[in-house]
Amino acid sequence: MKLIQRTEAGVGMTVTLFAHSHATAPNEPLPDHLSDVAQLACLFATKFNAGDWGCVAGALHDLGKATPQFQARLNGSKAKVDHATAGARMAIERFGDPGLLLAYAIAGHHAGLADGVGDGTPTALQKRLDANAYPIPAVTPWQSILPLPPSLPVFVPLLRPDVKRPTRDGFSAAMRTRMLFSALIDADRLATEAYYRKADGLPPVPRGAWHPLPELKAALDAYMGEKTRAATAGAESAGQRNVMTHRAAILAAARQKASLPPGLFSLTVPTGGGKTLASLTFALDHAIQYGLDRIIYVIPFTSIIEQTARQFREVLEPVGLDNHVLEHHSAFREEEALAKLSQGDESALQDGKRLAVATENWDAPIIVTTAVQFFESLFSKRPSRCRKLHNIAKSVIIFDEAQTLPQALLRPTVAAIEELALRYGATAVLCTATQPAIMTTRRDGSPGLVGGLRDVREIIDDPGALYSAVARVTVEPDVSKHTVDSLVAALAAHDQVLCIVGTRAQARELTTRLSAATQPVEIFHLSALMCPAHRTAQLSKIQVALDGHLPLRVIATTVIEAGVDIDFPRVFRLKAGLDSIAQAAGRCNREGRRPRDQSIVTVFEVDGWSVVPELRPTLAATDTALRYIAAKQLDPLSLEAVEAYFNELFWKKGLDDKLDAKKIIEKCDVYWSELPFSTIAQTYRLIESDMEPIIIPFDDQATAAIAKLAISTLQASELRSVVRSLQPYLVNVPPRAVHALGSRLEPINPHRFERQFLRLTDEATRDLYSDTGLDLSNLTFQSIEAMIF
Numbered sequence: 001m002k003l004i005q006r007t008e009a010g011v012g013m014t015v016t017l018f019a020h021s022h023a024t025a026p027n028e029p030l031p032d033h034l035s036d037v038a039q040l041a042c043l044f045a046t047k048f049n050a051g052d053w054g055c056v057a058g059a060l061h062d063l064g065k066a067t068p069q070f071q072a073r074l075n076g077s078k079a080k081v082d083h084a085t086a087g088a089r090m091a092i093e094r095f096g097d098p099g100l101l102l103a104y105a106i107a108g109h110h111a112g113l114a115d116g117v118g119d120g121t122p123t124a125l126q127k128r129l130d131a132n133a134y135p136i137p138a139v140t141p142w143q144s145i146l147p148l149p150p151s152l153p154v155f156v157p158l159l160r161p162d163v164k165r166p167t168r169d170g171f172s173a174a175m176r177t178r179m180l181f182s183a184l185i186d187a188d189r190l191a192t193e194a195y196y197r198k199a200d201g202l203p204p205v206p207r208g209a210w211h212p213l214p215e216l217k218a219a220l221d222a223y224m225g226e227k228t229r230a231a232t233a234g235a236e237s238a239g240q241r242n243v244m245t246h247r248a249a250i251l252a253a254a255r256q257k258a259s260l261p262p263g264l265f266s267l268t269v270p271t272g273g274g275k276t277l278a279s280l281t282f283a284l285d286h287a288i289q290y291g292l293d294r295i296i297y298v299i300p301f302t303s304i305i306e307q308t309a310r311q312f313r314e315v316l317e318p319v320g321l322d323n324h325v326l327e328h329h330s331a332f333r334e335e336e337a338l339a340k341l342s343q344g345d346e347s348a349l350q351d352g353k354r355l356a357v358a359t360e361n362w363d364a365p366i367i368v369t370t371a372v373q374f375f376e377s378l379f380s381k382r383p384s385r386c387r388k389l390h391n392i393a394k395s396v397i398i399f400d401e402a403q404t405l406p407q408a409l410l411r412p413t414v415a416a417i418e419e420l421a422l423r424y425g426a427t428a429v430l431c432t433a434t435q436p437a438i439m440t441t442r443r444d445g446s447p448g449l450v451g452g453l454r455d456v457r458e459i460i461d462d463p464g465a466l467y468s469a470v471a472r473v474t475v476e477p478d479v480s481k482h483t484v485d486s487l488v489a490a491l492a493a494h495d496q497v498l499c500i501v502g503t504r505a506q507a508r509e510l511t512t513r514l515s516a517a518t519q520p521v522e523i524f525h526l527s528a529l530m531c532p533a534h535r536t537a538q539l540s541k542i543q544v545a546l547d548g549h550l551p552l553r554v555i556a557t558t559v560i561e562a563g564v565d566i567d568f569p570r571v572f573r574l575k576a577g578l579d580s581i582a583q584a585a586g587r588c589n590r591e592g593r594r595p596r597d598q599s600i601v602t603v604f605e606v607d608g609w610s611v612v613p614e615l616r617p618t619l620a621a622t623d624t625a626l627r628y629i630a631a632k633q634l635d636p637l638s639l640e641a642v643e644a645y646f647n648e649l650f651w652k653k654g655l656d657d658k659l660d661a662k663k664i665i666e667k668c669d670v671y672w673s674e675l676p677f678s679t680i681a682q683t684y685r686l687i688e689s690d691m692e693p694i695i696i697p698f699d700d701q702a703t704a705a706i707a708k709l710a711i712s713t714l715q716a717s718e719l720r721s722v723v724r725s726l727q728p729y730l731v732n733v734p735p736r737a738v739h740a741l742g743s744r745l746e747p748i749n750p751h752r753f754e755r756q757f758l759r760l761t762d763e764a765t766r767d768l769y770s771d772t773g774l775d776l777s778n779l780t781f782q783s784i785e786a787m788i789f
Contacts (some may be wrong), residue, residue: 013067017066020192021074022661025199030066033191034146035058047393048179048424049156052149053102056095056185057779060087068378077267085128090148092129098152100618101173103129105181109188113181113381113677114668122695126673168415170668175419178378182389186361189387210324210365223315224251224277239472239592246470247274250460254278257459258285261426262292264418264456266402268463268639270470271433271586274401276311276563279431283396286427289641296367296397298374300404304563306532306728308400309601326364327724328373362388371404372686378416379664379684381677393424401562402430403579403646405438406686407617410650411451411660412517414438418453430456433586434579435463435639437646443639449650451659464639472589472596473571475636477626478604487606488513491572495521495551498582499572504529504557506574506609510771511555526556529773530626531696533728535559542566560587567591571601574609575616577624578645582637596651621648691732694745695759696769702729706759709748726757731774740776744768 019033042654045054064070064083088107091099102115107128150369155176197204232244244590250273257265258281267282269275283295299305299311309327316324348745355617377385378392399405405413420426430438430453440452460466482490491497492513501507504527510523524542526535545552546567560566561583573584581603589599611619625645626636634641650659658667662683667676697703705725708714738745744764748757760769768775 022199024228036191041183044183044390054183063087101177115676115678185383185387243592254282266430267459272590294395325366328369362391381681396427402432403436408661412664434642464772473599475601481605481607494570497570498554498568501574521551524554525772531729624648693730
């Protein structure tokens with residue numbers, strides 16, 4: 001699409017229409033803003049073969065500013081003006097049905113993507129497009145602002161020629177709309193930012209000044225070479241040498257398969273096999289060979305995101321490649337806090353107040369994020385969350401611990417992964433020790449999950465043989481139920497033992513009972529009632545004790561089951577899903593220092609301990625799988641055993657349609673004019689029960705960050721770094737816990753943030769926070785605490 005050239009105000013034409021105003025600098029001409037946004041949106045959308053679509057979206061997005069009413073607003077009028085609907089109407093008038101997808105994006109570029117039709121509210125796109133029911137000022141001079149093409153080209157998805165296209169037309173159209181929406185939002189924010197920075201006499205914000213991926217690869221290769229040499233030199237036993245040999249083989253397989261064309265992959269590696277760095281190696285090699293832009297590492301748990309990012313920085317920072325790893329997760333509702341620093345709503349864009357508060361658009365080369373942030377953004381309606389989506393195209397996405405994909409949302413989640421791989425030039429890698437059987441075909445070639453992933457290529461040539469070769473533990477299901485007393489006695493019989501339970505309340509009870517029974521042996525507690533900084537400190541002490549062969553007993557919840565590199569001779573695991581048992585086994589004899597028959601993982605139950613209702617189907621699947629395992633005399637951690645477990649858990653649920661409990665794919669099976677963006681955004685939630693973060697003043701660093709947040713002159717540009725520095729000091733609790741804590745919680749800077757940031761008072765910290773974290777047992781919601789992981 002040919003664009004008009006930018007013009008300086010007063011040069012070559014008389015400018016009467018403006019997009020933005022400034023107190024001291026010349027106003028920004030509307031044609032210049034539309035041209036800048038169109039060119040950027042075209043650039044962003046070109047990555048997924050939709051450059052012309054992005055260009056038209058940018059050209060039309062602020063068409064409603066070409067009205068006397070909006071121009072008066074720039075001159076001080078307080079009247080509200082809808083400047084988004086005009087462009088949406090023009091998109092449909094000019095381009096028909098294809099223009100509908102652009103209309104959603106244009107109409108929602110401030111308020112968010114709306115449902116196509118609704119219950120009569122003015123937010124539905126249908127209502128806004130009805131000039132009689134929802135009148136807006138006429139836009140008459142649009143033809144002279146920016147020319148439009150006569151038609152839009154057919155959208156050609158980036159499909160691999162050897163892969164059959166799945167039929168999900170409505171779902172695909174919804175994803176395409178969000179991608180175009182993302183390109184438009186990012187282009188609009190960047191262009192507006194550039195105008196105000198220049199008007200304020202400030203230099204442009206540095207963006208995209210990254211070292212090329214081959215330099216990152218060279219740093220990783222050097223790191224892995226040194227790591228392998230050091231580990232090999234330190235190996236003291238045949239078991240350790242065996243582990244090192246197979247880690248090297250896994251790394252070699254990752255390098256070899258990186259040459260395969262982009263698409264869907266799986267990396268099935270036993271826990272402790274080095275899959276994190278092997279997957280990063282695959283990703284960098286693959287991205288360089290096929291010209292992909294970045295690596296996105298998706299992690300299921302917030303508790304391990306920082307240590308994963310830290311591990312990646314250890315690779316890059318020694319050679320000067322710092323600031324190339326971006327962490328992005330949502331422990332705080334950060335966007336709400338940032339918005340409160342602006343002087344009003346979206347109209348604050350006119351004076352640049354929102355420019356410093358834009359959320360990350362993921363233009364860094366390595367992104368480490370959570371599954372919640374990644375997937376909820378893919379189904380979101382909000383501009384701030386969707387802004388980054390276009391940068392997922394042409395990337396390598398590693399889904400760590402893929403077995404944790406949400407069961408009730410499995411179908412739409414799998415569909416989203418497949419869309420990215422087949423239509424947006426991305427490569428997706430399911431990285432796990434226990435592949436969750438979400439493919440359309442099983443390992444033996446028989447039919448698998450209906451609607452699952454197809455044509456997934458395994459990076460490891462023979463995962464079954466690898467599992468057998470590196471087997472380091474013996475899993476022993478305990479046939480009889482324990483009492484708490486008998487469990488305490490069983491743990492006390494071992495000098496070094498890890499016991500993993502299901503909830504915070506169970507961990508606290510067991511820690512208290514064990515401490516009373518086994519003094520003076522040191523007892524450690526790990527749960528999400530401890531802030532991450534506290535858990536990190538405890539893990540360091542645990543590692544010192546293990547290295548020194550000192551007696552210790554550790555009671556933990558599932559926070560220790562992923563991303564924690566720790567090695568116990570004996571592990572007890574409360575019965576859970578077979579995938580969780582495999583994760584627990586990864587903390588036993590991790591380095592192969594001991595014989596397998598002396599490295600026991602005991603799966604137990606405790607009489608009287610309640611079961612979280614959501615876990616009952618998982619436990620039932622485990623029971624069925626264990627009976628199958630016993631009958632066939634299988635290793636419970638073998639691939640055949642894991643497949644039997646997921647067969648029970650996923651494939652049978654699939655028959656009852658419990659893998660799309662919110663009917664999201666069905667909701668998208670409509671005409672383009674009826675796509676339910678707002679409804680889907682409300683129903684696709686990985687975490688159903690809301691938790692509230694509270695800040696623990698755990699140490700001097702936490703106290704200093706709290707003090708910074710309380711400064712009345714805090715600027716938006718400073719807020720993000722302050723918020724990030726507080727992440728290690730958060731504990732998430734249920735809303736009823738916040739209510740019960742009452743005056744023990746103190747809002748920070750309430751006149752600016754209201755109750756966005758709540759801290760535990762110093763007195764309450766002394767009374768309620770101890771070595772086992774935040775003690776909620778004396779408050780009024782013990783039954784809730786008993787159900788919290």
